[in-house]
Amino acid sequence: MNFNDNNPLQRLIALLAKLPGLGPRSARRVVLSLMKKPEATLRPLAHALIEVADNMKSCAACGNLDTQDPCHICDDARRDRSMICVIEDVGDLWAMERSGIYRGLYHVLGGTLSALDGVGPDQLRIASLVRRIAESKQTTPVHEVILALNATLEGQTTAHYVAEQIGSSGISITRLAHGLPVGGELDYLDDGTLTAAFTARQKAS
Amino acid sequence: MNFNDNNPLQRLIALLAKLPGLGPRSARRVVLSLMKKPEATLRPLAHALIEVADNMKSCAACGNLDTQDPCHICDDARRDRSMICVIEDVGDLWAMERSGIYRGLYHVLGGTLSALDGVGPDQLRIASLVRRIAESKQTTPVHEVILALNATLEGQTTAHYVAEQIGSSGISITRLAHGLPVGGELDYLDDGTLTAAFTARQKAS
Numbered sequence: 001m002n003f004n005d006n007n008p009l010q011r012l013i014a015l016l017a018k019l020p021g022l023g024p025r026s027a028r029r030v031v032l033s034l035m036k037k038p039e040a041t042l043r044p045l046a047h048a049l050i051e052v053a054d055n056m057k058s059c060a061a062c063g064n065l066d067t068q069d070p071c072h073i074c075d076d077a078r079r080d081r082s083m084i085c086v087i088e089d090v091g092d093l094w095a096m097e098r099s100g101i102y103r104g105l106y107h108v109l110g111g112t113l114s115a116l117d118g119v120g121p122d123q124l125r126i127a128s129l130v131r132r133i134a135e136s137k138q139t140t141p142v143h144e145v146i147l148a149l150n151a152t153l154e155g156q157t158t159a160h161y162v163a164e165q166i167g168s169s170g171i172s173i174t175r176l177a178h179g180l181p182v183g184g185e186l187d188y189l190d191d192g193t194l195t196a197a198f199t200a201r202q203k204a205s
Numbered sequence: 206m207n208f209n210d211n212n213p214l215q216r217l218i219a220l221l222a223k224l225p226g227l228g229p230r231s232a233r234r235v236v237l238s239l240m241k242k243p244e245a246t247l248r249p250l251a252h253a254l255i256e257v258a259d260n261m262k263s264c265a266a267c268g269n270l271d272t273q274d275p276c277h278i279c280d281d282a283r284r285d286r287s288m289i290c291v292i293e294d295v296g297d298l299w300a301m302e303r304s305g306i307y308r309g310l311y312h313v314l315g316g317t318l319s320a321l322d323g324v325g326p327d328q329l330r331i332a333s334l335v336r337r338i339a340e341s342k343q344t345t346p347v348h349e350v351i352l353a354l355n356a357t358l359e360g361q362t363t364a365h366y367v368a369e370q371i372g373s374s375g376i377s378i379t380r381l382a383h384g385l386p387v388g389g390e391l392d393y394l395d396d397g398t399l400t401a402a403f404t405a406r407q408k409a410s
Contacts, residue, residue, distance in 0.1 A: 008260050009270060012253040015246075020238045021231045030224045031295050034254075035261065035270055041220075048217040049251035052236070053243045065214060067241055079364040091237050112261050 009035075061132065063108030065090050065124050073106060080104040081140040086129065086162060087148050088112055088155065096148065104146075107132065112154040113161060121161065130165050147175045246300065258401050266337065268296050268330050269315030278311060286345040287308040291334065291367060292353050293360065295319055309351075312337065316369075317359040318366060326366065352380045 009031060016027035034042045058064070059071035066072055073079060083104030087093050093106050109124045121127075137140045145166055151157035163173050178196035180189060189197075213238060214390055220233035239247045263269070264276035269279055278284060288309030292298050298311050314329045326332075341347045354360035368378050381402035385394060394402075 008256040008272065010254065012250075013259050015253050018246075019235045021227070026226045026317065026348060028296055028299065029226060031257070033225045035257070035295070038258045038261070042254050045217075045220050046251045046258065048213065048220050048256035049239075049247050049254070051213040052217050052240070053251065054245040056240065070244075079255070089237060090240070091233055094233065199310050203320060 063090075063104045063107060063110060064093055065093050078103075081136070082142055083135070083144045083146065084129070084142055085146040086159075088158075090151060092148065094149075100159075102146075104144075108160075109149075109158065112149065112152075112158040114154050122156070126162055126165055127163065133166060133171065143173060144172045144174060147173065149175075150177075151178060209328075210330045265299070266297075268315060269298055269311060269384055276360070283308075286341070288349045288351065290351045290353050290386055291364075292365075293355060297353065297355075307351075309349075314354075314363065314367075317357075317363040319359050326384065329363070331367055331370055334367065338371060338376065347376060349377045349379060352378065354380075356381075356383060 006119055010103065013027045013031050016022055016030055018025075022030070025146060034045070039143050055064050055067050057067070057069045059066055059069050061070050061074045062200065063074060064071040068075065080103050083102075083105050085096060085102055085104055086107045086109060087096065088109055088111060090108055094109060096102050096106070107129045108113065109126065109129075111124055112147045113119055113121065133142045135144070147159040149159045149162075159175060166173060177200060178193060179185070179200060180193070180197045186194065206226055218229065218232045218236050221227055221235055222229045224232075227235070232343055235399060239250070249408040260272045261270050262272070262274050262281055264274050266275050266279045267274040269278060273280065285308050288307075289312050290309055291314060292301065292310045293314055293316060295313055300311060301307050301311070312330065312334045314331065314334075315328055316324055318324055318326065318329065338347045338350070352367060354364045364380060371378060382405060383398060384405060385391070385398070385402045391399065
């Protein structure tokens with residue numbers, strides 16, 4: 001490879017290196033592996049990217065990514081419309097769906113409040129959550145909002161703010177339990193989690 | 206996201222998860238980050254991939270990847286045509302070029318001999334190297350072949366085999382020196398490298 005920036009390989013590596021979890025070295029590795037079978041790997045990947053760019057949209061109701069708006073979840077008559085699970089981003093929605101534990105609706109905030117990154121309430125989908133809950137009273141009223149936000153400082157600040165905005169209009173606002181991860185060992189647990197798990201201890205029989 | 210396989214997002218994640226250094230979790234992260242600004246990231250990446258698939262070819266002489274055949278290096282009259290540096294793959298060629306130490310030609314083997322992976326001499330560009338050296342006698346004869354292969358068992362086996370194939374027809378066959386990496390600490394060095402560095406010790410003044 002010559003090292004001028006007009007080389008297509010160099011441009012591809014530069015774009016790949018900007019993706020989360022990749023850097024220049026891993027981007028080079030990816031490109032070299034793609035070049036081993038260009039027709040079987042490069043083109044399908046390019047077409048999959050274009051298909052996503054062409055077809056994926058954000059659900060106007062909940063912020064989920066899907067080929068249709070409203071999304072498959074909002075559109076599914078079998079889901080419990082009286083519960084809304086508030087998550088930070090679509091990845092968290094996928095994690096909840098993988099677990100299979102929840103059959104209600106979602107609301108994707110699109111991030112967490114962060115003074116450092118200049119993310120205020122207006123950058124998040126909080127107003128639309130409050131509106132959605134109010135409007136639900138005309139059809140199936142929402143009776144529980146589950147704040148499934150990350151157990152980080154930003155996540156908990158955001159959860160607190162969202163709870164305040166929803167107010168106490170007869171809606172039960174819950175959050176995920178803290179405790180020992182299933183399969184986790186006490187010895188490897190941080191003090192905060194251990195304290196939370198101890199405080200929330202439950203009858204064993 | 207609904208979890209049927211016809212979802213374009215799911216297909217894109219599956220393709221990305223197969224790339225070296227990525228798995229399902231990091232592929233999901235990449236896709237979510239791309240979806241934040243689809244027009245600024247998704248489409249340029251797709252177009253860069255297609256551009257590479259359309260324009261990159263393997264140099265018939267040396268095996269380098271470039272937009273032209275013969276590649277920029279083989280085509281460059283300023284490079285020393287009497288030296289050939291034999292490397293495993295194009296990534297190693299890039300590493301050599303980044304160092305800027307070498308101004309001769311290259312020969313990309315395309316891998317290393319490996320009984321385990323079923324890679325024999327016929328799968329590598331060894332015969333074409335021997336032919337290239339023989340043909341060079343009509344123009345600028347090659348007088349040095351540098352075996353810059355990885356210092357692994359496979360790399361060294363391959364180096365040995367390549368050296369045998371080239372034979373001793375007045376060509377100097379060299380390999381990269383083993384020793385202490387620049388900036389490296391003795392304490393962290395493996396025994397093999399330390400032994401090699403000690404054996405090859407040089408006069409300090």
